[in-house]
Every structure is written in structure tokens, then in C-alpha cells.
Amino acid sequence: MTIQLPLHKTQRSLAGEPSLLRSHAEEPRTSTEGHPASGTPSADPSRAGVGLLGAGAERGGIVGERTDRLGARSLRVGDLAKRTGKTVRALHLYEEHGLLTPAQRSSGGYRLYSRDAEVRVRWIEKLQQMGFSLTDIKQIVQDVEHSKNAPDAMQRVQDLFREKLDDTREQLRRLRALEGELEASLTYLETCDGCQTEELLGACAECARHDCGHKTPELVLGFRVY
Numbered sequence: 001m002t003i004q005l006p007l008h009k010t011q012r013s014l015a016g017e018p019s020l021l022r023s024h025a026e027e028p029r030t031s032t033e034g035h036p037a038s039g040t041p042s043a044d045p046s047r048a049g050v051g052l053l054g055a056g057a058e059r060g061g062i063v064g065e066r067t068d069r070l071g072a073r074s075l076r077v078g079d080l081a082k083r084t085g086k087t088v089r090a091l092h093l094y095e096e097h098g099l100l101t102p103a104q105r106s107s108g109g110y111r112l113y114s115r116d117a118e119v120r121v122r123w124i125e126k127l128q129q130m131g132f133s134l135t136d137i138k139q140i141v142q143d144v145e146h147s148k149n150a151p152d153a154m155q156r157v158q159d160l161f162r163e164k165l166d167d168t169r170e171q172l173r174r175l176r177a178l179e180g181e182l183e184a185s186l187t188y189l190e191t192c193d194g195c196q197t198e199e200l201l202g203a204c205a206e207c208a209r210h211d212c213g214h215k216t217p218e219l220v221l222g223f224r225v226y
Helices: 009-015 018-025 051-058 077-084 088-096 116-129 134-145 150-194 201-206 218-224
Strands: 073-076 111-114
Touching (some): 077 111, 077 116, 088 116, 116 134, 134 150, 150 218
Antiparallel strands (some): 073 111
């Protein structure tokens, strides 16, 4: 004989309400720590408005970008290195000199930089191209930051840039002169293409194949001194 047990009161009420069953089944599963289980959207109010795009960015869905708790884009040190063409070690050196500071750290301890860090890294690179070392750049930053006021700070920057502009123009003048010497030397050496293969190197000192009125460029003449 089959004995049919009575349904629990709650089970009967749920069975009579399919919508309640669905809503009960759709409730997010919760881990023992009180956080949503894997695959369940978070209800953290700090992530409101992030949406699918923000969530994908946090997981690396957008290459090199993550979204912090305030919804702002941030970069890990490796991502920043790729975007700026620098090595991770170089970025760590900038940080050691106080020239680059992470905006925050992730829960896993990773350095997270704001997008402004890209501008800062390019700025450091430009100053290095101007001939400044990292120690020099650190001193420049300190001098500007310790200025009495904003006009005084900008005056320091102007003086620095004027000095470097003069140096740059002098370098360009020397480079143009070197460019002229290289061109003259190549023109002079074009005659050597028709030289007989039996000629010895010592004969170059009194070579008659060149125009007598053509002065031997010093870049070539230096080879004949010894």
C-alpha cells in the first residue's frame, strides 16, 4: 500500500505559486564569506553603474584597463609599461625616485596607476632626452614644489626651458656642421670606387685621382696621418 505524506505548508504554498518558485530559484547564491558566489553579479553599491563594460574591464576585458571602486580607469604596472614603451623596472625606478606614485593598490597588492601616469612617464622621458638624469628630475620637481607661489614656480620652469632651448639649438648647429662634413666626405670618397684593386692603402696619402682643387675633408684626412 502506498502512503502519501502531506506536503509541508511552505511547499504547498510555493507549489501553488510558480512565480514564487522562479524568484526563489533566481536568488543569488552566497558563499560562506557572505560574498556572491562565482558567476553571480555583485550587488555592491560602490559598483553601481559599472555595468557589463566596467565588469569586463576589471577582469581585463578591456586590455590594460581596470575599474577601481570609484569607477575610474586604472592600470597595473605591466599595462602602464606596455602603453608607454617602458620596462617595469624603469617604472619602479621612477617610483623609487619619487617621480611616479601609484594611485592605489588592488586587493591583491598590485600597483594601480591612474591614466595620468602615462603623461607623467612621457614627461620623464622627455626630460631624460634633454639630458637630465632621474636625480636631476627629482631635484627639479622639488624646486618647483617648494616655490613660494605659482608664478615663482612657473618662472623656474621658464628659466629651465630657456636654458635647454639654447643648448638644443647649439647641438643642432654642431649636428648640421657634422652633416656637412659627412656629405663632403662621401662625395670625396665616391672617386675611390674606380680605384685599381692593386693599389696599396699607403697610396691613398698621395692619391692623384681626386680633383687637385678639392680639399680633402678632415674626416678622410685623419686616416692618412699615421
